[in-house]
Amino acid sequence: MLRSRSNAARKFQIIRNQHHSRGHGTRTACGAGENVHRPACSRHCAILGLVVSRFRDAGTLIVCQVGSVEEGRAAQDAGAQILIAQGVEAGGHVRGTTPLRTLLSELVPLASVPILAAGGMVDGRDLVEMLQLGAQGIVIGTAFIAAPESFAHHYHQQRIVDARADDTILTDIFHINWPIGAFVRVLKNSTVRGVRGDPYGPSRVIGDEQGRPIYLFSTDSPSRIMKGDFEAMALYAGTGIDRIDRIMPAAQRVAQIVDEAVRLLQEGRCGD
Ligand SMILES: Cc1cc2nc3c(=O)[nH]c(=O)nc-3n(C[C@H](O)[C@H](O)[C@H](O)COP(=O)(O)O)c2cc1C
Numbered sequence: 001m002l003r004s005r006s007n008a009a010r011k012f013q014i015i016r017n018q019h020h021s022r023g024h025g026t027r028t029a030c031g032a033g034e035n036v037h038r039p040a041c042s043r044h045c046a047i048l049g050l051v052v053s054r055f056r057d058a059g060t061l062i063v064c065q066v067g068s069v070e071e072g073r074a075a076q077d078a079g080a081q082i083l084i085a086q087g088v089e090a091g092g093h094v095r096g097t098t099p100l101r102t103l104l105s106e107l108v109p110l111a112s113v114p115i116l117a118a119g120g121m122v123d124g125r126d127l128v129e130m131l132q133l134g135a136q137g138i139v140i141g142t143a144f145i146a147a148p149e150s151f152a153h154h155y156h157q158q159r160i161v162d163a164r165a166d167d168t169i170l171t172d173i174f175h176i177n178w179p180i181g182a183f184v185r186v187l188k189n190s191t192v193r194g195v196r197g198d199p200y201g202p203s204r205v206i207g208d209e210q211g212r213p214i215y216l217f218s219t220d221s222p223s224r225i226m227k228g229d230f231e232a233m234a235l236y237a238g239t240g241i242d243r244i245d246r247i248m249p250a251a252q253r254v255a256q257i258v259d260e261a262v263r264l265l266q267e268g269r270c271g272d
Pocket residue numbers: 024025027043044045065086089090091092093094118119120121139140141142143145221236237238239240
């Protein structure tokens with residue numbers, strides 16, 4: 001919990017986790033952190049106690065993203081040292097169906113490890129609100145797609161800048177590469193609208209990434225080195241896009257978030 005505003009402001013730190021797959025941006029958590037210089041392993045899916053203990057024995061920090069209280073409990077029991085509460089507002093692969101604020105309010109009283117908040121986080125006001133709800137920081141995905149450092153194609157970046165929260169949708173139609181029934185939040189496009197035909201019909205190539213075929217209905221999003229029919233691809237985006245109005249270097253966005261949060265905390269205008 002937030003003990004004092006100045007203390008919270010002083011403790012802002014950055015955790016950077018390079019996303020594990022190509023074509024995606026950098027996930028960054030802003031908040032109060034203490035273990036930021038240790039190797040970290042971030043997991044989304046069900047985690048096994050044996051795997052966790054092997055990582056922990058090797059000195060790796062275990063961060064587990066969860067979409068429900070049940071997952072949070074299981075992750076903690078398995079040895080996770082940080083939980084990421086992922087709300088249904090999140091871009092990309094989404095674990096659960098619970099709005100972030102509800103999930104956080106349910107997880108905070110149960111958790112004995114720090115919790116980071118994910119899903120639609122874009123600015124300093126989000127950070128302050130999450131700290132007040134008991135999180136220790138925030139995790140950002142979509143906002144970093146709209147950064148020059150991101151590996152995302154400019155087409156995807158510009159669509160994020162131009163779109164509104166209502167333009168996003170949760171769907172399991174992009175299923176090639178992932179287990180059936182894995183939901184993602186993306187921008188609505190012709191594929192989601194059903195114009196591209198049967199998702200489970202014969203595979204169709206709609207792009208190329210240096211010789212690697214990109215299939216319609218796959219989870220591949222347009223990357224910098226890809227060519228093809230970008231409109232039909234998975235254009236990952238969280239509901240925070242209303243407040244992403246330009247492509248901005250990642251460091252600048254982080255500085256903006258921290259500056260705004262510090263200002264709000266100092267002014268005592270949290271939760272306005
Ligand atoms: C392009 C993209 C790909 C993602 N892929 C994954 C993934 O493979 N595994 C995962 O645990 N989360 C994935 N996520 C979700 C993030 O871990 C995080 O929960 C989310 O980005 C936070 O919400 P935001 O995008 O609104 O900031 C992805 C997010 C984005 C934007």
